[in-house]
Amino acid sequence: MSLPSNILKEREAETCYNEIESLMDHDDDEDFPTTSGIRVLLVDADPNSLTLMKNLMAQFSYRVTYYENGEDALAFLTKNKHVIDLVIWDYHMPKINGLEALKTISKEMDLPVVIMSRDHKKDTVKKSTLYGACDFLVKPVSKEVVAVLWRHVFNKTMLSKSGLGKSVGSDSGGLLGQDNDDLYQNDEAEGSKNVEDSVEQNTLEQIGDKSSSKKRRMSWTPDLHHKFEVAVGKLSSLDKVFPKSILKCMQEELNVEGLTRNNVASHLQKYRQHAEKKSNAPQKTLEDADWRNAPLVTSKPLLNSNINLQTGLRYFVNDQTAANAPIQYPTSGPIQYPLSNYLTMNNNHFMTNPLANNAPYTDPFYQPEQQQQYYPSLQFPSVISKQDHGNLSSAMENMDLISYPDSSYDQHESFLPGYNNFDQNPRF
DNA sequence: TCATCAATAT
DNA sequence: CATATTGATG
Numbered sequence: 428m429s430l431p432s433n434i435l436k437e438r439e440a441e442t443c444y445n446e447i448e449s450l451m452d453h454d455d456d457e458d459f460p461t462t463s464g465i466r467v468l469l470v471d472a473d474p475n476s477l478t479l480m481k482n483l484m485a486q487f488s489y490r491v492t493y494y495e496n497g498e499d500a501l502a503f504l505t506k507n508k509h510v511i512d513l514v515i516w517d518y519h520m521p522k523i524n525g526l527e528a529l530k531t532i533s534k535e536m537d538l539p540v541v542i543m544s545r546d547h548k549k550d551t552v553k554k555s556t557l558y559g560a561c562d563f564l565v566k567p568v569s570k571e572v573v574a575v576l577w578r579h580v581f582n583k584t585m586l587s588k589s590g591l592g593k594s595v596g597s598d599s600g601g602l603l604g605q606d607n608d609d610l611y612q613n614d615e616a617e618g619s620k621n622v623e624d625s626v627e628q629n630t631l632e633q634i635g636d637k638s639s640s641k642k643r644r645m646s647w648t649p650d651l652h653h654k655f656e657v658a659v660g661k662l663s664s665l666d667k668v669f670p671k672s673i674l675k676c677m678q679e680e681l682n683v684e685g686l687t688r689n690n691v692a693s694h695l696q697k698y699r700q701h702a703e704k705k706s707n708a709p710q711k712t713l714e715d716a717d718w719r720n721a722p723l724v725t726s727k728p729l730l731n732s733n734i735n736l737q738t739g740l741r742y743f744v745n746d747q748t749a750a751n752a753p754i755q756y757p758t759s760g761p762i763q764y765p766l767s768n769y770l771t772m773n774n775n776h777f778m779t780n781p782l783a784n785n786a787p788y789t790d791p792f793y794q795p796e797q798q799q800q801y802y803p804s805l806q807f808p809s810v811i812s813k814q815d816h817g818n819l820s821s822a823m824e825n826m827d828l829i830s831y832p833d834s835s836y837d838q839h840e841s842f843l844p845g846y847n848n849f850d851q852n853p854r855f
Numbered sequence: 856t857c858a859t860c861a862a863t864a865t
Numbered sequence: 866c867a868t869a870t871t872g873a874t875g
Binding site for chain 1: 859860861862863
């Protein structure tokens with residue numbers, strides 16, 4: 428098993444350090460960082476797009492090895508992993524698709540893998556990122572994307588690895604250090620059945636095999652939390668807001684099973700702390716207030732977008748529409764999510780694509796002949812911090828993926844790679 | 856490292 | 866039952 432630092436070590440030292448320095452020095456907008464010499468394995472079953480991408484990358488002096496056949500590519504890779512810096516794999520491949528490649532590569536070697544796809548449907552993006560894809564490119568890939576690709580990948584992999592200090596061995600399973608099999612714990616659990624299911628499993632497990640499996644910690648899904656709040660609301664007028672009464676109400680009136688009084692008590696504690704915190708300190712710090720009140724940054728969107736180091740997804744930090752969109756907790760019926768779709772970025776933050784105000788936006792940063800219209804609400808997702816959004820975040824905490832449009836994305840939408848601004852101390 | 860959850864101890 | 870502490874998680 429190769430070491431995470433192999434990217435650094437195995438490239439020629441001088442090129443490498445020059446590369447780093449030039450990368451770090453360039454926060455200048457117009458200058459693209461050099462990508463020369465980066466050794467890329469490019470795999471795409473479609474010869475046309477393969478050629479296109481290969482040529483484009485050659486323009487930026489990447490050293491590209493390319494395959495149409497996934498098996499051949501993998502065979503090459505196992506022998507030559509030490510001379511490859513980056514793997515770009517098409518999602519839709521016969522035999523070995525992007526996900527298969529991700530699995531194998533993250534297991535057997537330690538290389539950043541970028542997934543490329545013509546579509547960017549819900550599943551494609553979700554699975555790719557969850558399986559540890561370092562980046563997700565939508566075909567046709569623009570030259571701007573290629574220009575900053577290595578910078579993103581490098582930044583992501585190196586930062587996350589050096590962030591843990593020198594420890595090298597522990598994170599070898601993948602970029603996120605997660606086992607693929609465990610990623611979808613919550614996938615089958617939906618809606619109100621969540622807790623019942625998990626608790627049932629617990630009891631079953633405990634009966635069947637006491638020694639091996641730990642009981643799974645329950646999770647307060649949005650739906651369950653909603654019921655909790657409904658129960659609290661009903662009881663509050665009677666001054667009977669105690670765990671026991673809440674539990675009773677939830678069980679009898681809201682058909683919740685499998686909860687214990689302690690579960691409710693624990694949640695109630697957190698719920699109250701949350702309310703207290705909110706009433707005590709509704710004032711934000713100056714800095715936060717400044718940020719929240721700052722005008723929407725639209726002058727150079729790409730330059731202001733960030734990449735999340737864990738998911739590889741882009742986010743944009745100043746979308747007030749999204750930041751201010753409240754989540755609705757009706758006293759009955761399903762929760763009304765705001766005009767947004769939330770992706771969990773990490774345990775602290777959500778990325779959102781507000782679907783409101785779809786007015787096309789022309790990026791002034793581009794030269795006239797290159798100008799294109801964006802749909803800002805979709806192009807530039809923003810981040811909502813949990814600290815600023817109490818009631819929104821508490822209910823959504825445990826969700827990997829809250830919601831997505833049922834239909835595939837608008838064709839104008841994509842997770843466009845932005846320019847990482849190398850903010851070493853990002854707000855998020 | 857750091858914040859926060861749910862569980863458990865007091 | 867309320868509150869403090871713990872352990873796990875990401």
